Amino acid sequence: xxxxxxxxxxxxxxxxxxxxxxxxxxxxxxxxxxxxxxxxxxxxxxxxxxxxxxxxxxxxxxxxxxxxxxxxxxxxxxxxxxxxxxxxxxxxxxxxxxxxxxxxxxxxxxxxxxxxxxxxxxxxxxxxxxxxxxxxxxxxxxxxxxxxxxxxxxxxxxxxxxxxxxxxxxxxxxxxxxxxxxxxxxxxxxxxxxxxxxxxxxxxxxxxxxxxxxxxxxxxxxxxxxxxxxxxxxxxxxxxxxxxxxxxxxxxxxxxxxxxxxxxxxxxxxxxxxxxxxxxxxxxxxxxxxxxxxxxxxxxxxxxxxxxxxxxxxxxxxxxxxxxxxxxxxxxxxxxxxxxxxxxxxxxxxxxxxxxxxxxxxxxxxxxxxxxxxxxxxxxxxxxxxxxxxxxxxxxxx
Numbered sequence: 001x002x003x004x005x006x007x008x009x010x011x012x013x014x015x016x017x018x019x020x021x022x023x024x025x026x027x028x029x030x031x032x033x034x035x036x037x038x039x040x041x042x043x044x045x046x047x048x049x050x051x052x053x054x055x056x057x058x059x060x061x062x063x064x065x066x067x068x069x070x071x072x073x074x075x076x077x078x079x080x081x082x083x084x085x086x087x088x089x090x091x092x093x094x095x096x097x098x099x100x101x102x103x104x105x106x107x108x109x110x111x112x113x114x115x116x117x118x119x120x121x122x123x124x125x126x127x128x129x130x131x132x133x134x135x136x137x138x139x140x141x142x143x144x145x146x147x148x149x150x151x152x153x154x155x156x157x158x159x160x161x162x163x164x165x166x167x168x169x170x171x172x173x174x175x176x177x178x179x180x181x182x183x184x185x186x187x188x189x190x191x192x193x194x195x196x197x198x199x200x201x202x203x204x205x206x207x208x209x210x211x212x213x214x215x216x217x218x219x220x221x222x223x224x225x226x227x228x229x230x231x232x233x234x235x236x237x238x239x240x241x242x243x244x245x246x247x248x249x250x251x252x253x254x255x256x257x258x259x260x261x262x263x264x265x266x267x268x269x270x271x272x273x274x275x276x277x278x279x280x281x282x283x284x285x286x287x288x289x290x291x292x293x294x295x296x297x298x299x300x301x302x303x304x305x306x307x308x309x310x311x312x313x314x315x316x317x318x319x320x321x322x323x324x325x326x327x328x329x330x331x332x333x334x335x336x337x338x339x340x341x342x343x344x345x346x347x348x349x350x351x352x353x354x355x356x357x358x359x360x361x362x363x364x365x366x367x368x369x370x371x372x373x374x375x376x377x378x379x380x381x382x383x384x385x386x387x388x389x390x391x392x393x394x395x396x397x398x
Contacts, residue, residue, distance in 0.1 A: 206376040213303055215373025217294045220320045225356055229291065229319070232349060233328045233337065238270040240330060272338045273329045275301060279308070287314050287338040289354060293322035296335050305336065310365050317357045 171178040191199075221229070239247065251261035272278055272287070281287040282305075290309055296302045309316040319325065325334040342350050377385070 206374060207378075208374050210373035212369050212371055212373070213307075214299055215371060216306060216368045217292075217299065217318055218373060219360075219368065220294050220318050221357075221360070225317075225353070226319050228349075229317070229353055230324065230328070232342075232346065232353065233271055233291075233339070235346065236269055236271045236339065236342065238273075238329055239268065269341055269343060271328060272340060273325075273331070273334050273336070275335045278336045278338045279305075281338050281340060282308055282312055282314050285312055285314065286340050288341070288350065289339045289357070290314055290316040291325060291337045292316060292318050293325055293333075293335070294318050294320055295322055301335055306361075306365070310362060315354045315357050315362055317361055 173180055220226075247265050250264045254261055254264040272281060278287065278290065282290060290305070292302050292305055306316060306318075322333040322335065325337050326332050328334070328337065339350070
């Protein structure tokens with residue numbers, strides 16, 4: 001049995017092309033046969049343009065197909081002049097004409113499947129490059145585009161995934177809602193009376209004007225000098241009750257044995273304390289160094305001591321904390337301490353301290369007599385004064 005031209009062409013295509021491509025071509029031929037059965041040449045041009053848009057990027061089995069649209073359009077236009085002549089020749093002979101569109105290389109009559117088979121070879125494979133997902137894209141050329149700012153965070157700034165089982169419950173601190181957070185309520189506390197009194201006293205001492213005799217007690221020793229002075233005083237701490245009892249027992253035993261008490265116990269070098277005792281030492285010029293705390297209450301107990309030491313030529317210093325002086329003499333507090341004599345190994349250190357102390361107190365006594373203290377206002381009062389002064393300055397300028 002002889003095969004018709006359509007079957008021969010399909011067999012030839014199956015021999016030289018992929019099976020999936022042949023199946024697609026066969027479906028395409030049948031569709032064109034039904035679509036372009038009664039179509040004029042101008043409609044055919046627009047039809048080819050549409051096919052070019054569809055088939056231009058068609059990929060079948062990894063092969064890109066391309067149509068030669070320009071040749072098709074030129075062929076249609078060149079045959080338009082001899083249209084009537086070809087139709088008459090075809091009708092008289094009753095066979096398929098061989099004169100075709102130059103761009104297609106096929107007969108003009110496209111209403112048969114045989115004519116469409118001659119159109120199929122125009123679907124030419126452009127390249128055999130596969131478009132599988134495994135192939136890599138060609139390298140990009142040109143400058144790299146800068147990434148958008150704040151597009152991505154740091155590599156280590158990824159937040160940990162949240163547990164979907166934990167539901168977020170935001171608190172509402174409105175009236176009658178959740179319990180209020182803890183706050184500092186010290187402003188609303190009713191402080192004890194002694195706390196209120198000492199705070200009010202300090203504020204009054206800052207606000208009110210203080211006479212020079214009392215204001216000089218705010219000029220205290222610096223930290224390093226005070227530490228060296230206390231270190232020296234601790235070497236001459238007075239003996240405790242147990243030490244005194246032991247010393248007296250030794251002296252009594254020596255006297256009973258016919259010896260002198262000076263032979264058993266040496267003369268003690270200790271710090272002198274007690275207000276009346278120290279005042280007597282200053283008046284007799286036996287004190288080598290006098291230390292006065294700045295927080296004696298009432299201040300009238302020691303307010304005269306700087307003037308007395310100045311008159312008698314005894315070096316003095318004002319130190320912070322009556323409790324610090326009290327620990328030297330085994331007491332809670334001490335109003336005044338005095339050094340009379342020291343051992344030979346400590347005389348150099350004592351002379352250095354006296355020279356440093358004289359520069360800050362004895363030599364500046366006349367200046368301290370004329371300097372008033374206090375008068376330090378609060379932040380609000382200072383702001384009001386600055387505002388008032390600026391207003392006056394602006395009024396003068398105008």
